[in-house]
Amino acid sequence: MRILYHLPLSPYSRKVRLALAEKRIPFDLRVERVWERREEFLEMNPAGTVPVLREDNGLVVADSYAICEYLDEAYPDLPLLGRTLAERAEVRRLVAWFDGKFYAEVTRNLLYEKQMKRLMGRGTPDAAAIRAGHANLRPHLDYLGWLAESRVWLAGSSLTLADLCAAAHLSALDFVGDVDWSLNEAAKDWYARIKSRPCFRPLLADRVSGVTPPPHYADLDF
């Protein structure tokens, strides 16, 4: 069986889990404690990061960007990157927005400071970073809400990797109780729609040692 090496709170791993599930590609999950720098893992991905996908034929694909592009090329049924050049440009722009800008301005300031630093033994959270993360969440939810109101899904009329990517970051933040969904009604409605899809169920069942998600995390009517 193909294996996805991941961490439950990694938004990049969550994006790939959602993409695999949405495309109905079966896979086994293996937790990889990247901070232990396991030799066999570093051979597969010298960057030492999750996610890494290992196919049954031995092909290893490292990095969530490489994996998601690979999945749409190797398993073109149920495409997630859009069909026309313009659609694909928009999907990828939004993936870059959430994996790059949203990560730098929100996810890293909250999730990394509050959870990953502790797990990786890299010191105490930086209070200024956490304040910045909370402040930055609001305009991002507004942008997401605006997209969700203007379109059926974030990038257009179909669900795409843009939705999965945004949901991956937000679900990881939601797990640690850092999303105030009352900030934007349209963003909350969009999240409720994507959260109720079958691809989302395994994420809602995630358990992480030392972290208790808020009661609404797995609630489809939050």
Add this chain to the structure above:
Amino acid sequence: MRILYHLPLSPYSRKVRLALAEKRIPFDLRVERVWERREEFLEMNPAGTVPVLREDNGLVVADSYAICEYLDEAYPDLPLLGRTLAERAEVRRLVAWFDGKFYAEVTRNLLYEKQMKRLMGRGTPDAAAIRAGHANLRPHLDYLGWLAESRVWLAGSSLTLADLCAAAHLSALDFVGDVDWSLNEAAKDWYARIKSRPCFRPLLADRVSGVTPPPHYADLDF
């Protein structure tokens, strides 16, 4: 004529300039002072970042990841992302390495701290970040040198976006005098090879107000 909105020292802009030139796609360059937050530019790319490509037919592609994937789909002659699934996975892994890991550990610590902060009026350089950037450059050059010794080009037997991406970051750092090429002979040989390609000439002619590149910057026998 298609237009690429860019900044001369942006490694992501340089990557796209190299990709366009290597694929022999003609384009005009427009400098976009992103810190001025020009309204018409933010309409094209709400993230407010360069590069942004505008095609003659009006299609706008924002973000260097979206642009490079678009270019290989829209102009499939002279592919830069590899041919087989395995090749493409390796090219994208290395693009993610340089755009993600190398940027975070080296480019941002040196180029952003020393140049972009000044341009954008965001305070004085952080000495600890600059020290970290210099320290991190060495293992990265060693990895690049190891790849260049084991393979013809970084990702395999052909020149790919992995080479252009690595060269984009290193050329921007080289412009501000931050690459000590004596650290790794194989990395230097690889850079000399890519620097002498026609696609590189416009980058070597770049001028940036307030910055004088070191004498070896445009020298093919540095």
